[in-house]
Amino acid sequence: MPIDKVNLTSNLSQSFDSLQFKVGQRFLVEVLSKDQNQEGLIAVKGKLLRAKLEAQVQPGDLFWAVVKEADDEGIVLSRIDLNKVIIKNFSKEEILLFIKRGLAFDSEVYEYLKRIVEPSDLTIKNSLLALLSSKNKYLQKLVTLIWDNIPKWSQLSGKNVDHLHNYYQMLGIDYEYLIYQEYRGKQNGEIAGQKSLKYYLLQVLSQGTEGLTAAEKANLNNILSEITGQQLWMQTGNGENAYCLLHFPLQDQGQLYQAKLAIESSRYGRQIDKKHCHMALQVETPNMGLVGADLVFYNNKLSICILNDQIDDILPLIQKMEAEIHKGFAALGFQLLQITGKKFAEYPQFEKFIYGQQFSGVDLKG
Numbered sequence: 001m002p003i004d005k006v007n008l009t010s011n012l013s014q015s016f017d018s019l020q021f022k023v024g025q026r027f028l029v030e031v032l033s034k035d036q037n038q039e040g041l042i043a044v045k046g047k048l049l050r051a052k053l054e055a056q057v058q059p060g061d062l063f064w065a066v067v068k069e070a071d072d073e074g075i076v077l078s079r080i081d082l083n084k085v086i087i088k089n090f091s092k093e094e095i096l097l098f099i100k101r102g103l104a105f106d107s108e109v110y111e112y113l114k115r116i117v118e119p120s121d122l123t124i125k126n127s128l129l130a131l132l133s134s135k136n137k138y139l140q141k142l143v144t145l146i147w148d149n150i151p152k153w154s155q156l157s158g159k160n161v162d163h164l165h166n167y168y169q170m171l172g173i174d175y176e177y178l179i180y181q182e183y184r185g186k187q188n189g190e191i192a193g194q195k196s197l198k199y200y201l202l203q204v205l206s207q208g209t210e211g212l213t214a215a216e217k218a219n220l221n222n223i224l225s226e227i228t229g230q231q232l233w234m235q236t237g238n239g240e241n242a243y244c245l246l247h248f249p250l251q252d253q254g255q256l257y258q259a260k261l262a263i264e265s266s267r268y269g270r271q272i273d274k275k276h277c278h279m280a281l282q283v284e285t286p287n288m289g290l291v292g293a294d295l296v297f298y299n300n301k302l303s304i305c306i307l308n309d310q311i312d313d314i315l316p317l318i319q320k321m322e323a324e325i326h327k328g329f330a331a332l333g334f335q336l337l338q339i340t341g342k343k344f345a346e347y348p349q350f351e352k353f354i355y356g357q358q359f360s361g362v363d364l365k366g
Contacts, residue, residue, distance in 0.1 A: 021070040028099055028238050029077060031061040051077075064099050100358065102238025112229040116245060117356035125258060127222035128249065130215070132256075138211040142200050142220075145170065153252040159332065167248055171227050172198030173234060198227050233356070241265060242272045243358040250283070257284040264358045275299050280354045288314065294350050302334045307350055311341040 034040035069076035149170040151163040236242035265277035292307035
């Protein structure tokens with residue numbers, strides 16, 4: 001840009017001191033306000049700072065900046081032009097992905113992120129199926145743990161998502177956090193008692209590999225990488241809107257069906273704003289193939305678009321059940337405004353959204 005030095009005489013100077021800026025550091029900067037004197041507030045790492053702003057900067061602007069100067073008087077931030085910078089040979093799209101997730105530029109991290117949003121995830125699905133069908137005695141504890149915790153179609157409903165919550169706990173999404181808590185003395189040896197899938201995977205791969213074939217080791221490593229990638233995508237990111245992805249299998253009569261869920265929302269403190277959000281759900285079904293649902297929530301109002309390549313056959317069924325559908329959402333506290341239908345090709349934004357591209361800049365509050 002640059003942004004001129006932060007005014008440390010303001011009542012926000014304590015926030016500045018806590019950040020300990022260093023020359024060369026990169027931060028995602030959001031402009032919150034600007035007055036006629038080009039002075040305003042910026043948000044950096046969740047802290048509010050006063051700054052002198054250039055004319056071309058407007059409230060709501062979100063950009064990546066580097067610290068050019070840092071001393072007792074303040075800091076100077078300069079905007080990074082992603083069209084001109086090359087960081088570790090990452091493309092502009094890859095850099096933007098790191099920025100939106102609030103993660104460091106790291107090739108290993110990028111591989112974890114990418115594997116979750118690949119259009120085809122057959123490697124992961126096949127690895128899970130191979131594990132669940134394994135008769136190897138070293139893997140039976142893992143097999144039992146997964147089967148016992150994969151949500152069942154018949155158990156899920158708008159009022160009961162406990163089984164889905166239990167599934168993610170079983171994966172060990174917060175495994176590293178629990179280790180940290182134990183290290184800080186805030187938990188007393190509870191990690192081993194959690195018995196998460198990640199715990200067992202690490203245990204088997206580090207201790208029991210002599211009883212595994214090369215293919216079984218590869219399957220376990222694939223599943224472990226899937227959990228790590230899922231951990232990164234469940235974080236709400238570092239943009240104006242919160243955004244996360246969830247992947248989970250559903251079981252029905254011994255068969256597994258994959259489900260994907262994307263959520264984008266205005267931020268409500270450290271949480272998503274449940275009253276103003278955009279959700280996309282995609283599920284494999286035995287009779288209709290892939291079925292998608294694009295949902296927009298505004299206060300207690302809801303609009304839905306159903307997606308399927310045979311949507312012309314599905315819409316008449318939806319129309320017959322429309323009164324029942326309205327009643328069901330009303331019981332959950334939502335007024336259903338409309339249900340529409342499209343083929344996937346007619347709504348390409350849905351596929352982008354379900355595979356990691358949030359609708360940044362969209363005003364979710366209308």
